[in-house]
Amino acid sequence: MEAEYDKIHITDLRIRCIIGINPKERIEEQDLVFNITLYGDLSRACRSDNIDDTVNYKTLKDRIVAYIRHSKFYLIEKAAEEVAAICLSDSMVKKVTVRVDKPGALTYAASVSVEITRYAE
Numbered sequence: 618m619e620a621e622y623d624k625i626h627i628t629d630l631r632i633r634c635i636i637g638i639n640p641k642e643r644i645e646e647q648d649l650v651f652n653i654t655l656y657g658d659l660s661r662a663c664r665s666d667n668i669d670d671t672v673n674y675k676t677l678k679d680r681i682v683a684y685i686r687h688s689k690f691y692l693i694e695k696a697a698e699e700v701a702a703i704c705l706s707d708s709m710v711k712k713v714t715v716r717v718d719k720p721g722a723l724t725y726a727a728s729v730s731v732e733i734t735r736y737a738e
Contacts, residue, residue, distance in 0.1 A: 622656035622711060625672055632682055635689040636696065636719065649685065649696060649717055650728070655704055656712035672709045693717045693731045701735040711737045 630651040635643060655672055662671035680703055690696050697717045704713040714734045722729040 620711075623659035625655040625657075625659070625674055627651070627653040627655070627674060627678060630678065630681070632685045634685050634687075634696075636691075636693065638691050643689070648720055649693065650720060651681070651685075651700060652716040652718075653681075653700065653704060654714040655707075655710050656714075657709045658711070672707055677704060677707060693719050693729070694733075697731050697733045698735075701733060705735060705737050708737075 630653065631648050632651065633646040633648055635645075636647055636649060637643065655674070655677075657672060659671055662668075664670075681700055684699065684703060685696060688696065688699070690699075697715045700715045700717070701713050704710050704715070712734065714732065716730055716732040718728040718730040720728045
């Protein structure tokens with residue numbers, strides 16, 4: 618049985634970058650929208666009210682934005698995997714779910730998305 622974890626959600630993080638396989642997509646930046654759920658034990662932070670006892674989600678968000686802004690991936694799957702790795706580099710994060718939406722990727726659809734879940738080793 619999987620351990621129960623507390624959750625931190627980062628919702629609708631919009632980042633512009635080069636993403637896609639078509640020639641136009643390799644030149645013009647597009648938006649990707651990230652929804653990230655971080656899983657871990659937040660009980661210590663709940664007791665202490667101290668940022669050192671939890672995931673500093675602002676610092677994590679800044680790392681993700683800096684990385685994705687300068688990326689040039691072909692697939693949103695790769696973007697999701699890299700964001701998951703960044704999140705899991707924080708020892709407080711035991712599991713992460715990353716959903717990446719690419720708005721306007723398909724005619725007649727609001728978005729296309731990929732969702733992955735990864736675990737700390």
